[in-house]
Amino acid sequence: MALEYLEQEPWRFLISSATVIFLVLNIAAVLTLAERKVSAYIQLRYGPNRVGPRGLLQPAADVVKLFIKENVSPGRADRWVFLAAPIAMFLPAAAVWLVIPFGPGMVVADLNIGLVYFFAITSIGALGVIMAGYGSRSNFSLLGALRGAGQMISYEVPLILSLLGVAMLTGSLSMVDIVEYQAGGFWNWIIWPQLPMFLAFFVSGLAEVKRIPFDLPEGESEIVGGFMIEYSGMTWALIQASEFASMAVMSAVASTLFLGGWQPPLPFLDLGVFNWLWLGIKTTLLIFVFQWIRWTLPRLRMDQLMDLGWKILVPVTILWLFVTAGAMLVI
Amino acid sequence: MQKFDEPNIITTSTDKLFNWARKNSLWPLQFGLACCAIEMMSTGMAHNDLERFGAGFFAGSPRQADVMIVSGTVSTKMAERMTRLYEQMPEPKWVIAMGACAISGGPFLDGYSVLMGADRVIPVDVYVPGCPPRPEALIFGIMTLQKKIEREQQVGYEKPRPALVDEEGNIREYLPEREYRQISEGKAHRPKGIKRLPRTYVFQRKGLPPGSMTDVGWIPPEARERLKARRGAGASGSGEREEGKEGA
Amino acid sequence: MLREERRAAEEAITLIRPATSRLVDPDIRDEFGLETLDMNMGPQHPAMHGLLRLILELDGETIVRCDPVMGYLHRCQEKIAENRTYPAVIPLTDRLDYFANMHNEHGYCLAVEDLLGVEIPPRAEYIRVLMCELMRIASHLPSIGFLLLELGAFTPILYAFRERERIQNFFEAVTGARMMFHYIRIGGVKADLPPDIPEKIWEYVEGLEKRIKPDFIDLIEGNEIFIERTRGISRLTQEEAIELGLTGPPLRCTGVAFDVRRDYPYSVYPELDFEVVTDTAGDVEASYRVRIKEVYESIKIIRQCLEKMPEGEVMGDVGRRVRPPEGEGFGRVEGPRGEFAVHVVSDGSDTPYRVHYRDPSFVNMQLLQEKMPGHYLPDIMPIMGLVDPVSGGWDK
């Protein structure tokens, strides 16, 4: 049968990863609309409602427009670095999806070092920011890049530390194993023993995807977009897409590691093949929290950001690591 | 690649798609000039909500903007900046002149530093009268621009060029050369015998008295030598003054 | 004029200014070959409250020197006023500080009335004060919103503009325009209030008083990040504030109780009961608190105006053709940003010989030059929020 043939490597890998990339691009587009609608409802407005039914075609119009817009690269820019930066930003956001299990057996690549892969790939994102800021040759973008580099590299530390507890509890680095560990109902989810770690992960995840209150590399009101100030047209769209995709990735990883992934909250709600819906619901909820924070809070300053990272998040996560280790020894 | 001379099924259908996308995603540049900027902001706020039309994203950087709303009086000093911003915007781009000042100079028409309308330095597509126009008027202006965009074609149709008016009132094509200096002087009577620099040069000086950091017309000595050589004799009087200041 | 000689005199003037780099140790800088970064902000910049250009010298993210450059919205207000008749200047004053149109009109009319020596009907005085205080609310709330917007929180500005929109509806009902009113005239006001407006204003301020707490105070003051970003930023002492000539909220947030409404009373303010709001901290947070409390004071004044407003004429005995005698007239009002003063010199003709505006934004902005160095780059936004300049005001 043809279908069996498709289940063989490498076809299975190619098709599933293509599906995932398609999914990521669409998620980014849908999220732009979601962002505008959520902000509108928070701010007592309607948001886009003229393009298509209830404004549903707004992302389509935006994407087509950006696609046919002139792509300016400044005369002084380092052209190749400038053009490669959006790709370097987008690929990591897409590549993390490869290790996230969408349902029982629905994972592109079940790496036994899934968590390490996640750390490694997300830290490449910082490289893209630096490339963009340096390649644009503008003071604003250079400042944005420096801020981005400092922020993303510092927040890697609490991000990694906050996930070590999960690895200790489950005894595995594979995402699939971690999800299996949380089977049986919402009381088995890792968020309960690891609540401080979850909060630390969420905060450092916010910083990692450069959302308010940690959007210093962009800093719309001070450095006007920061590293992306010189981008136009499709390159800018790619940067935006990578931001939204990494936001979605962060939410998906958080729900996989702490909220049981595709596991249903109660055993009798098992949907079988459609269990990926549970992952979708959890991810959407977390994304909504991201957006809720975005439209409510002001932005931190660089020194305060560093204080929060190094003086609060890192000690808290290390302390909770010891607590976890002690508890595991005793029990 | 085939180059089409007249409209056919391919160009007309892509026209439809492109124009639909462009008109529904008009991102204005965050460019508040004067009083009208407050009404422009009011338009973006909850009561009038420009975002309903997909035009709510006010881009801070001109690279991401589609339409420039010239909201207020343009002074000659600002005209240079406005032209530069216009040139920094990627194609296709449109300009809305919002308010009497941006259309013609408005109540400040007689002023010695006021540009008599934004259309003297950049081509304007839609004029929205009022002082300041109500938010509804601006929304109407944007909808008018949307209608204008709908009619655009890639081939077979001469795109009506926005008018650019020179000092004598002749309509001419938009030239990217920075001509704001010659045509932006208004009607001010000026005494004779005052030399002007033919172009504006903006150089930044380092390590010198802070006062001189902001001299718009300051030219580094070496650059001035080069210019002098190119232009023959005739460095302006103000240049010498700058040299004196630098020495002090 | 002897231009060349004057230029020579200018050159003889030595430039005395404090050393620019206070923060970088010069030895360290020379040893490691460190350079400061020159950065140009504006005039088209989201946080510059209009068309201000800041030339910054940065050491990392620390500001070493800040040089504000103005004139991008210079509209020749004073020159054009010399070529207009006295009543025809009023619509131009509207466009000075376009968040305080009523105050500008009021100041100018006070100056011309000082020249003419005319009586203003009491009802007109009350209407003027009522309108000015509504304008103050419509300026203070958005200025708080802009402060938050520039710190990164987008939502409060929309709440502020909701209130401004409602106040603008009242203005429209009374004056016929949303922003540029031309309502306060020499000798009175243009027209009486429409019959149902006092009642509606009363209802509105009742509602506003209840809404300020949840919509602004709880949203803003309960926010840890807002406090972190604004507390201690640009901390002014009273001496500094007075030396820089600050007025309005930036002065009052240091604790100096100077309010033109109380200290140089004009119109019917002596008959009204209100407090001069002060704070002691002198930083951005204190200026925010002063502004929000002044909104409450304005509500108090509006209520008293509506209660005490007498019946009668609204226009004094001033013809269309205003021709004051030779002399000088002064008008001084307390605008939302501070002391707005007008000096009119007349030579006995139709047109003023000279009009001079003292705009609070212009004077208060000297603070940028003095207080920016030593702060971080993102602190520009709260400091701009403290001063809250309006470009029509500082550029004239």
Place this chain on the structure above:
Amino acid sequence: MAVALPEGSLEERLERYLEGFRSRHGLEEARVEGNTVVLGVDPGSVPAVLSTARQSLGILHLSFITVVDRQGSFELTYELLDMRGARVRVKTVLQGEESVIDTVTGIYPTANWHEREAYDMFGVAFRGHPDLRRVYMWQDHFDHHPLLKSFEISTKRTFEGLR
């Protein structure tokens, strides 16, 4: 920390200011008009009078500096406020072609931008000013001082010709 603002009733203070200025500078043209002390001084003694006002009499606030072009001479008005109801108006006339006057930035630092504005608009130079640049107009492309009466703009609108 706290700044001491002048004490006493308005009349007392006006009396004190007038007496203070008279005794130190022997001014002839000094009078009280309403709540204002009006002083006419010659240009050379403006800094001295203002430093008396600030240091000895405690008048802390310089409200504005107005320049009036009298076609041939400049009339400068320094408006000082004691912030408690009294005003001091110092008037001086700059004669002659060389319109140069001593700066008062050393006494009232806020005069910095006021003087820059006066320089920009009238070409009145302030000797000793720390940073005398144009405020509004272009430094080099605009070689006029626009508020001079000799600089005319196109339309003058008066009531002549109207009903």
